[in-house]
Amino acid sequence: MTDNLPQAQNSPLEQLETQITSCRLCPRLVAWREEVALVKKAAYRDQDYWGKPVPGYGDPVARLVIVGLAPGAHGSNRTGRMFTGDSSGNFLFPALFRAGFASQPQSVARDDGLELTNCFITAPVRCVPPENRPTPLEIKTCSSWFSAELELLERRKVTLTLGRIGHEAFLRLLNLSPRDYLFAHGAEFTLPDGTTLLSSYHVSRQNTQTGRLTADMFDALLGRVRKLLEPTS
Secondary structure, three states, X not given: OOOOOOOOOOOHHHHHHHHHHOOOOOHHHHHHHHHHHHHOOHHHOOOOOOOOOOOOXXXXXXXXXXEOOOOOOOOHHHHOOOOOXXXXXXXXXXXXXXXXXXXXXXXXXXXXXXXXXXEEEEOOOOOOOHHHOOOHHHHHHXXXXXXXXXXXXXXXXXXXXXXXXXXXXXXXHOOOOHHHXXXXXXXXXXXXXXXXXXXXXXXXXXXXXXXXXXXXXXXXXXXXXXXXXXXXX
């Protein structure tokens, strides 16, 4: 007897993830991500690297969207999940846990049980770039994936951009001029669509280990996010 029950369909975000992870549009980035995955870092030589574009991750009905820059060579490019397995994630996820957006303070692998609540993490570039510097053309080419994810995150109320590049890429995606919304740590803007844009220094080791960005500074920003997400009477 044939089973005529309908098959479960992947969600739109899951379908988009499949498309993102098979992208090969930027030759320089494809070559670099695959070289890093082949050569590996000595500390991870026994691990299989992801070595593909990294999709966004989090709650599909999130009202907070965090925008980074691009995967880390031995973090996301190894683990396959945004900010997972490197020093940036070691700063970001404990803060999200303290603020109630993450189920645990560690993010080490795609299957480590971490869940985000009311929060989604994305980036304008999905492949690790050499020296962490994507070209303007690569950012533009990757913008279709960035745009598609944002369109599916229909409940977005607050966007937190980490670093100038992510900040400006997000604004350009909305056809807004970065000159009208200048990047600065702690800057806050109300956008034409009624949502709020907050900006922060990137959670990179360069910023966190030098004290340019401290846990207290970032916790204060997430506290502001919580207030913005509170229901209004």
